[in-house]
Amino acid sequence: MKITKLTTYRIPPRWMLLKIETDEGIVGWGEPVIEGKARSVETAVEEFGHYLIGQDPRRINDLWQVMYRGGFYRGGAILMSAMAGIDQALWDIKGKALGVPVYELLGGLVRDRMKTYSWVGGDRPADVIAGIQALREAGFDTFKMNGTEEFGLVDTSKKVDAAVARIAEIREAFGNDIEFGIDFHGRVAAPMAKVLLKELEPYRPLFVEEPVLAEQAEYYPRLAEATSIPLAAGERMYSRFEFKHVFERGGISILQPDLSHAGGITECVKIAAMAEAYDVTLAPHCPLGPIALASCLQVDFISYNAVIQEQSMGIHYNKGGEVLDYVLNPEDFHLDKGYIKPLPKPGLGVVINEEKVIEASRNAPEWRNPLWRHFDGSVAEW
Numbered sequence: 001m002k003i004t005k006l007t008t009y010r011i012p013p014r015w016m017l018l019k020i021e022t023d024e025g026i027v028g029w030g031e032p033v034i035e036g037k038a039r040s041v042e043t044a045v046e047e048f049g050h051y052l053i054g055q056d057p058r059r060i061n062d063l064w065q066v067m068y069r070g071g072f073y074r075g076g077a078i079l080m081s082a083m084a085g086i087d088q089a090l091w092d093i094k095g096k097a098l099g100v101p102v103y104e105l106l107g108g109l110v111r112d113r114m115k116t117y118s119w120v121g122g123d124r125p126a127d128v129i130a131g132i133q134a135l136r137e138a139g140f141d142t143f144k145m146n147g148t149e150e151f152g153l154v155d156t157s158k159k160v161d162a163a164v165a166r167i168a169e170i171r172e173a174f175g176n177d178i179e180f181g182i183d184f185h186g187r188v189a190a191p192m193a194k195v196l197l198k199e200l201e202p203y204r205p206l207f208v209e210e211p212v213l214a215e216q217a218e219y220y221p222r223l224a225e226a227t228s229i230p231l232a233a234g235e236r237m238y239s240r241f242e243f244k245h246v247f248e249r250g251g252i253s254i255l256q257p258d259l260s261h262a263g264g265i266t267e268c269v270k271i272a273a274m275a276e277a278y279d280v281t282l283a284p285h286c287p288l289g290p291i292a293l294a295s296c297l298q299v300d301f302i303s304y305n306a307v308i309q310e311q312s313m314g315i316h317y318n319k320g321g322e323v324l325d326y327v328l329n330p331e332d333f334h335l336d337k338g339y340i341k342p343l344p345k346p347g348l349g350v351v352i353n354e355e356k357v358i359e360a361s362r363n364a365p366e367w368r369n370p371l372w373r374h375f376d377g378s379v380a381e382w
């Protein structure tokens with residue numbers, strides 16, 4: 001079998017899908033994207049394509065190593081996201097060629113269903129109570145929200161109180177009938193992270209995510225020493241070679257590699273196994289589309305330490321496009337009380353509505369994340 005063509009489709013809300021065609025008519029789909037830099041990733045996919053055309057798509061491990069090592073420079077958000085989407089499509093092709101779902105190629109199921117969580121509250125975490133109420137009716141009992149708005153490197157007691165009050169309100173309204181993660185989203189710097197974590201402890205969040213920016217990962221063990229709240233991170237780390245330092249230093253209990261940023265299924269299966277060796281759990285990051293989610297689930301269903309899966313249905317970013325808009329059979333992602341069953345179809349287990357993708361790609365938005373500034377005019381982490 002030989003790869004004959006790679007085609008990228010930038011689609012609303014802010015995603016990109018990749019179609020890889022072969023000379024035997026089998027097609028694989030991937031989701032290579034960096035939100036806000038889709039065109040950069042598109043160019044990287046095209047550059048990898050110059051090598052991939054004519055290659056055997058079944059030699060996933062060799063193609064991965066060539067893409068990673070063959071270009072001298074390696075790693076980082078753009079290249080690893082391009083590789084991720086290509087890798088996903090190659091696994092899709094392999095599963096379809098053999099007539100089995102990817103999880104069968106990776107040793108079979110380790111669980112019968114996977115727990116997911118839903119976002120509430122938006123960029124500026126408001127109306128989380130209403131959001132939780134609505135999603136509880138849909139059967140969810142676990143949620144995630146942003147912990148703050150702009151947050152200064154050193155900030156006021158009032159800002160701390162506002163962030164804590166929102167969380168107190170949730171526990172007040174729902175008690176222990178629900179669980180929730182709080183995403184600091186890298187908006188909080190180390191001095192304030194320690195203060196906020198301490199003040200949030202009484203409300204026992206399931207985790208606090210990106211308590212500080214990934215480039216400050218040396219703070220994870222120190223913050224973990226200072227709090228009982230499990231710390232989570234990973235969406236802005238792109239390979240085993242970055243994650244290994246997190247394992248060696250400790251501090252992160254819940255690892256969140258993104259299947260569309262961290263080199264794809266081939267790389268994230270290895271990251272998951274490394275995490276298990278350090279007794280670290282896996283909760284893949286996925287604010288993206290259907291192929292990203294399907295790829296996460298293929299890894300979840302073979303990873304003993306996978307504990308919960310992010311999915312973007314209804315997330316505040318999904319203006320103009322939703323996960324289920326681009327799949328032929330929405331039942332592929334059948335949610336029952338927040339749990340998803342294994343995707344039994346061959347390959348990644350989801351059939352893309354190609355017509356819809358092509359039509360949507362005709363007016364893809366140039367999505368950019370907002371640029372936030374502090375009152376003093378300096379750039380604020382979004």
Ligand SMILES: O=C(O)C(=O)C[C@@H](O)[C@H](O)CO
Nearest residue numbers: 035183185235285286287369
């Ligand atoms: O889902 C999450 O945990 C996020 O932090 C969302 C963020 O990753 C945006 O997708 C960036 O554009």
Ligand SMILES: [Mg+2]
Nearest residue numbers: 183185209235
């Ligand atoms: Mg996050």
